[in-house]
Amino acid sequence: MQRTLIEDLKPGVTIAQDVHNSNGIMLAPRGAVFGAELIKRAENNGIKEIFIEDEEQAEQSAIISFQKSLNVDNIICENTKIQAQKQIRKTMLKFNSIGKIQFDRINSMIDNIIEQLFSKKDIVLTLSRLRSIDNYTYEHSLNVCVLSLILGIDLNMDKQTLKILGMGSIMHDVGKLLVPEDILKKPSRLTGMEFEEIKKHTDYGYAILLNSNISEEAAAIALNHHEKYDGSGYNNKLSGEGIPVLSRIVAVADVYDAMSNDRVYKKRMQPNLVYKEIACQSGRHFDASIIEKFIRHLSIYPVGTGVILNTNHKGVVIAQNNFLPESPIIRVFKKDFRSSKYVGVDINLSQTKHLHIKGTF
Ligand SMILES: [Fe+2]
Incomplete structure (x- = not known):
């Protein structure tokens, strides 16, 4: 890898290290090819120099572009995924003006996802490698919903319960809309007070959902998704069967998806380490009977690794x-x-x- 001044860059070079602006926002990931537009964007963001690939990294580039070409995330069809993310985004943005979550569109979207999952057997979970950090909230909400429904189907839940699980899981973090954005997007370690502020998103979410004509059972998912099986979670330190089963499911889906993907403040973990961590937390953070089902869907080295x-x-x-x-x-x-x-x-x-x-x- 070699350090190069931005003014000396020629379109077509490959970036050897992620490029961030001063706020920690990623402008281009490692492996991206710098075109004229990206060079301009970097200049506008005050970037003076970047690391570019030398010959030795050509093999690595071949590997990365192959990884990106793999369709590793085909649990639900691409169109449903795109439409669902748009809908989640729209619904959340609308909350700012009307103070409620409108569930009518989300309702039919969940039906569609449940139908697609019922038609699949032996789903093996893979990584969504093309996730952008800007879109994290919407992609994460959808992933947690899909993963939770896979578990609900495994646990032989009826369609009415799956519907409640789908609605609650897709909006499990809706309370974050009321947490200051600078805390949510802080790239460095949170102070104690900031973490206390983040923890409130469970109570906020519960209140928002109850006020949005959704069942109490679904709203309780937002309230309880950070409770841990051994009682060490938040906000009410519930434990064991005292945590509603739908929340116990969403807790697994939430942590798995967060560990498997890049976030503003943390890089994703390797699949084999995610596997170990999930298994290790069985009976502690998570309900062992749910983990037993979940582990069957995980592979140590998913396609694309x-x-x-x-x-x-x-x-x-x-x-x-x-x-x-x-x-x-x-x-x-x-x-x-x-x-x-x-x-x-x-x-x-x-x-x-x-x-x-x-x-x-
Ligand atoms: Fe959360």
Whole structure:
């Protein structure tokens, strides 16, 4: 990687490190190709220099662009996903002017999602790698809703209960609309007082939803989604079965999605570490009977994960081997010296004795 002054940049170079402005907002992620427009944007934001890729990083670029091309997030159809996020955004923005959440559109959207989930079997959760931080709230709300419904279906809940679960989970963080934005988006560690302020979003959410003609059961999801099974959560320190089951489900979905994706103040965790953390919190943070179901949907190395082999070669997971979660099928990239391009070669790790995954990136 080499440091380059912004005035010396030529369109077409690849960025070797995320570019942020002085407020911590990301202008371009690592791996993005700088075009004339992006160079201008960086200049307008007072960026003086950036790190760009040298030759050695070309292999890495080939891997990243391949990862981005993988459709890793196909639990619900792309159109539903886009429309749902738009609808969540609209509904939340409208709250500012009318002081209520209007559920009519969200209602039919949840029906649609439930139908799509019922038509799928054996859903394996993957990472949404293209998530933008600006859109975090809406994407997170939708993901938590979808994950919660997958669990609700696994627990044989009837459609009426699933509907309540869908409505409450999609608006579980609505109370954050009343928390000052500078606290919510603070990139550094929160002070004790700031954290107390954030904690109020559960009470705020409950009040907003009760005032919006939604059932008490659904509103209680917003109230209780930060309670922990061992009683160490907030705001009412409920524990065990004292926490309504719908809130226990949303607690798992919320933490899983937050750990699996980049946020303003924290990078996403590696899938194998997310898996470990979720399993480790079974019976502590989470209800063990729900975790038992949830773990069945997780894979250690989901499709799209970048892996490092014991030979130090890098690759991307392209498929799973049933019953052998530690040995997926991966694609590695090798330089074709005639064309100077990196080409993909697929390796089934379950069929090689000398290769194994030693880490992820
Ligand atoms: Fe929350």
